[in-house]
């Protein structure tokens with residue numbers, strides 16, 4: 001699905017130098033590498049404040065803590081997503097209120113969000129899925145109207161740009177109250193372990209977020225808040241500083257690969273290629289096609305491709321409301337029909353910065369052959 005080996009090989013001397021710098025400094029926690037990374041990344045995000053932390057899940061939890069989410073509060077999240085946003089809402093004692101997604105963009109359904117709002121709603125967490133921004137124009141309008149927070153989970157759409165033609169434009173994660181991201185190795189900007197960050201344009205919120213990451217401390221051994229321990233390692237920051245310089249190129253390579261898939265799969269029976277939302281650029285964290293359920297399931301195609309040594313992934317095979325661990329939320333089959341349908345149709349193809357046209361031709365050929373078994 002990804003080729004981290006090939007990607008690392010091309011920048012290995014720069015990476016070695018960065019790691020050596022940290023070893024020579026013996027500054028393994030905090031220090032210049034972390035603060036410089038934070039500044040450099042902020043520069044890339046239109047001057048937003050960047051608060052590095054240990055991973056993308058922590059980033060979400062810290063963001064919710066900073067806006068005061070706790071027992072009695074409700075937070076609206078999509079049913080078709082990675083588990084992190086839902087998990088942290090529950091951990092903080094609040095209630096996740098799930099809503100369905102749009103069938104074309106796979107992003108949170110704004111009409112459904114609006115009907116899910118109650119007096120207890122404290123925030124909405126749109127997850128910018130697979131590389132494209134959710135409908136931030138509508139979401140911001142809803143958030144403003146109801147005075148609730150928007151926490152953008154931008155782990156999959158980092159540096160993607162939203163621009164709706166109504167005067168609203170900006171990078172994913174910088175439009176709402178704050179944005180969160182992950183530097184998990186396979187993300188578009190990945191380190192060599194775990195890492196994450198929270199992004200905000202608000203100086204006050206940035207200060208609060210920084211305090212929460214550091215045990216609620218604004219000064220050594222003085223605790224003004226209940227916090228957590230969530231840090232980005234200096235070595236990871238040094239590695240990320242190198243990779244940050246290549247991020248634009250990485251995203252471009254992913255877009256080139258996506259265009260090639262589009263071209264190779266054009267008109268293929270039983271396959272729908274990814275929808276391109278005109279309001280958002282796409283960073284193709286995933287290239288996710290849909291298999292027409294009239295013919296067969298995503299799982300069946302996946303099994304056939306596996307025999308040709310082609311890895312694929314189903315993100316996500318079980319929507320949140322049907323996960324056993326979340327039975328207590330009392331949802332049932334049929335509650336979110338789009339999410340349920342997507343879990344049986346979506347198939348993510350290998351997508352990374354090192355794909356060759358030949359590899360993609362091989363994948364597209366076998367994919368079309370695979371579907372033919374059911375046509």
Ligand SMILES: *Cc1c(COP(=O)(O)O)cnc(C)c1O
Nearest residue numbers: 055056057082084155156182184
């Ligand atoms: C990867 C991911 C996360 C979690 O990131 P970690 O760094 O693994 O904690 C959260 N949300 C989404 C949408 C993700 O894709």
